[in-house]
Every structure is written in C-alpha cells, then in structure tokens.
Amino acid sequence: MRNVVIPLGLAVLLYLAYDALGWMGVAAVGGGIVMWLLLHFTRLMTVMRRASERPMGYVGSAVMLNAKLKPKVNLMHVVAMTRSLGQRLSEEGQDPEIYRWTDGTDSHVTCEFVHGRLVQWTLVRPSPAEAAAADKQPDGAQGL
Incomplete structure (x- = not known):
C-alpha cells in the first residue's frame, strides 16, 4: 500500500x-x-557504511537489542541500531526474511521480517552450564 x-x-x-x-x-x-x-539516501548510505565496519551478524549486546526492538520497524532501522548487517538465515527472496545478531557471550536475537517490517523476534541466551563449559580453561593452563 x-x-x-x-x-x-x-x-x-x-x-x-x-x-x-x-x-x-x-x-x-x-x-x-x-x-x-x-x-x-544519505541516511541509508550512512547506515550501510557503519554496518560495513563491523562483522556480519554481530551486536554489542543481544539483551539490549532485544529490549530496544519494537514491532513494525523496518530492517534498515534494526541495522542502524546494531550497526551490523544480520546473518541471513532464510533463503534469498523468501518472505519472511529471518536474520540473526549474536554478541560475545553467544546470546543471539533472531528477527523475522515480513515485507521488510519486523513482526517477531526471540532472544536466546546460553544456559549457565553452557557458559561455564565455554569459560573453563584446560587443566594445564591453571595455577601458573
């Protein structure tokens, strides 16, 4: 419309x-x-230039991104918030489009866009057991 x-x-x-x-x-x-x-056009180019300077699918904090997201915002607005292009999970040209942004703690937000507008998103945080296993160092590296 x-x-x-x-x-x-x-x-x-x-x-x-x-x-x-x-x-x-x-x-x-x-x-x-x-x-x-x-x-x-200038805003679009500024958003894309900033996004090109960060790894694809990376966001500083997935929890903060989850808190800032609102329904019906467009993909460019989400890219501007994350300053990164999302990792595409759906096939190209398929609707809905699904993108994922991951932070340094392996938490990630998966966003679903229909006709370029955000309809739903989910935050996934690793369980404490998974986080502890990832942080555990090899036995030879401790105690020195």
Missing part, C-alpha cells in the same frame, strides 16, 4: 502546486521532494 500511496500523494502535491502557483510552485515542491529523497 505504501508503494502506491506515497507516489500518488507526491503527484497530487505537484498538481496542487501547479494549480496554485504554476511552474514556480512545481519547482518549489519538486525541490522539496528531491531534498527529502536525498536525506533518505
């Missing part, structure tokens, strides 16, 4: 500008539309 409403609204806005002020109105509204598009 959004793919139809926004262009239609912009076309109506351009028509109203022409009706009110002629070609000067079209130039003014057209300049505003171009500025709006450039702002979105």
